[in-house]
Amino acid sequence: MRTYFPVEELARDERFSKVNMRERMADPRTLAGDSATTTRKSRGNNNRLVPSRRDATDAARALMHGIFVGEIQALEGAGRTCHDFAVSNVPGTGPSGADSDPTTGNTVPFALKLDMARQAWDEARHVEISVKLSDWMGTEIGQFAENTVLFEAACSTDPVLRLAGVNRALEGLAIDVFTTMKDFGDLAGDPYLEFCEDWMLADEVTHVKMGSDWLRKVTENDPDRRKKALDFQNVVDKLFSYGGTRSDSEESPIGLARRFRELAGFSDAEVADIAAVSLAALDERKSSVAKMRDQAVTEMADQLGTA
Amino acid sequence: MNITVTPATFSYVEFDADLTTRVARELAASMGLDRDVRIEIDETTPLAKIIVDVPTAANEPIVVHADSGAFEDTRRPRRQSENTTATSLGRVLYRATDRLQGGFGEAPADGELTLAQMAAWETYSVGRLARLGIPVNQQRWRYNFRNRHGFSDAGDESFALLWSSDGLTWGELQAISERAISVGTPARAQVGT
Ligand SMILES: [Fe+2]
Numbered sequence: 001m002r003t004y005f006p007v008e009e010l011a012r013d014e015r016f017s018k019v020n021m022r023e024r025m026a027d028p029r030t031l032a033g034d035s036a037t038t039t040r041k042s043r044g045n046n047n048r049l050v051p052s053r054r055d056a057t058d059a060a061r062a063l064m065h066g067i068f069v070g071e072i073q074a075l076e077g078a079g080r081t082c083h084d085f086a087v088s089n090v091p092g093t094g095p096s097g098a099d100s101d102p103t104t105g106n107t108v109p110f111a112l113k114l115d116m117a118r119q120a121w122d123e124a125r126h127v128e129i130s131v132k133l134s135d136w137m138g139t140e141i142g143q144f145a146e147n148t149v150l151f152e153a154a155c156s157t158d159p160v161l162r163l164a165g166v167n168r169a170l171e172g173l174a175i176d177v178f179t180t181m182k183d184f185g186d187l188a189g190d191p192y193l194e195f196c197e198d199w200m201l202a203d204e205v206t207h208v209k210m211g212s213d214w215l216r217k218v219t220e221n222d223p224d225r226r227k228k229a230l231d232f233q234n235v236v237d238k239l240f241s242y243g244g245t246r247s248d249s250e251e252s253p254i255g256l257a258r259r260f261r262e263l264a265g266f267s268d269a270e271v272a273d274i275a276a277v278s279l280a281a282l283d284e285r286k287s288s289v290a291k292m293r294d295q296a297v298t299e300m301a302d303q304l305g306t307a
Numbered sequence: 308m309n310i311t312v313t314p315a316t317f318s319y320v321e322f323d324a325d326l327t328t329r330v331a332r333e334l335a336a337s338m339g340l341d342r343d344v345r346i347e348i349d350e351t352t353p354l355a356k357i358i359v360d361v362p363t364a365a366n367e368p369i370v371v372h373a374d375s376g377a378f379e380d381t382r383r384p385r386r387q388s389e390n391t392t393a394t395s396l397g398r399v400l401y402r403a404t405d406r407l408q409g410g411f412g413e414a415p416a417d418g419e420l421t422l423a424q425m426a427a428w429e430t431y432s433v434g435r436l437a438r439l440g441i442p443v444n445q446q447r448w449r450y451n452f453r454n455r456h457g458f459s460d461a462g463d464e465s466f467a468l469l470w471s472s473d474g475l476t477w478g479e480l481q482a483i484s485e486r487a488i489s490v491g492t493p494a495r496a497q498v499g500t
Pocket residue numbers: 071074122123126200203204
């Protein structure tokens with residue numbers, strides 16, 4: 001079986017329509033209308049995804065579909081990490097160690113593969129839960145375009161970058177999203193949404209924790225590699241902060257789930273950092289938002305070697 | 308009956324003013340709507356808000372203000388979906404028709420409708436659109452109704468009644484909505500947590 005699977009070749013049937021990060025960011029409307037500012041004005045400074053929002057039902061359906069495709073890609077990403085790298089249990093063997101994979105120079109400890117296998121099992125269950133929830137909310141499979149950013153972040157040839165970009169940045173975002181959706185279900189009195197999100201949230205906290213733990217262990221004696229991974233995590237985090245989609249402020253549709261992030265191994269300084277970037281993004285003028293977002297897309301592509 | 312769509316050409320999205328005109332004309336004819344309609348699309352925003360101004364003077368046109376997201380194909384960003392266009396336009400044009408044809412004199416202005424009242428009226432409108440042959444996902448509208456009236460069997464019965472009704476007055480529509488709210492108990496209590 002081949003290693004390093006390109007995002008363009010992910011198996012999807014005709015119901016799905018894929019949009020990559022670059023295409024999504026190229027939509028001129030997002031910037032022209034400065035949607036964050038517009039909606040802020042029209043909703044009296046409260047954009048949090050709660051049932052009292054006029055567009056709440058459709059917004060929740062769209063977000064749930066985003067979760068569903070994210071789960072598929074998380075399954076694919078964790079599965080690839082199980083398969084793409086040779087095993088070396090020698091700590092710090094790193095990219096050029098004696099036991100390393102001759103193709104990429106990267107190896108992973110066997111226990112890391114076990115964690116990724118467990119994650120793949122969790123994600124498969126999340127896909128099934130998400131399909132049922134989407135059905136319950138009146139959404140068809142593939143009804144919204146699939147943003148492939150998660151799998152794009154899982155395409156790095158360095159497993160540590162995958163852990164940082166996927167497990168810490170994107171699954172960190174998943175913690176924020178699930179917490180917001182769980183609260184939504186609770187407030188609406190939806191008999192299924194609240195506890196389905198709660199169960200998935202518990203798994204996501206574990207996945208982020210795996211990322212935090214393995215990142216620390218694998219790079220214990222390799223500060224440069226750790227720095228590179230944390231830089232990548234930062235870039236991915238930034239992509240989702242621009243426009244103010246997620247922050248502590250009620251003006252953002254999705255809140256920052258501080259407590260669950262702590263449980264997942266984020267330090268206080270890291271949480272404060274994400275909070276600061278998110279809040280700053282909320283108030284950025286649209287031109288600088290556009291510039292920084294383009295830059296982040298380019299940086300991500302550069303680091304993945306797909307520019 | 309005259310239908311106008313602005314802008315005539317688009318630069319932010321790949322929309323077709325002629326398609327929008329045709330869809331609106333067919334809907335208006337099916338509804339028996341005998342007024343001019345002006346549709347103003349804001350192509351600079353991906354949001355999906357759509358509102359309608361219903362004139363009091365007989366010679367004034369109905370004016371629909373739509374964000375581009377209201378007509379967009381959610382599978383293919385920036386492209387227009389005929390079905391989404393028909394569903395979005397159909398919802399506001401049915402509301403306009405109801406107000407113009409009588410029986411809805413006491414209904415608050417659109418901006419003053421409660422979330423439950425709006426959900427009830429949307430249910431009534433989309434049910435009629437389905438009977439015109441426009442493909443709609445009933446569960447989407449049921450979920451919207453449940454979010455606004457509680458998740459209960461009584462609420463679902465009210466939904467079904469609104470969905471299958473024709474010729475309601477505002478008083479009848481509001482009574483069905485209020486009944487769902489008053490007897491609705493959160494379904495969460497039934498399944499436990
Ligand atoms: Fe998941």
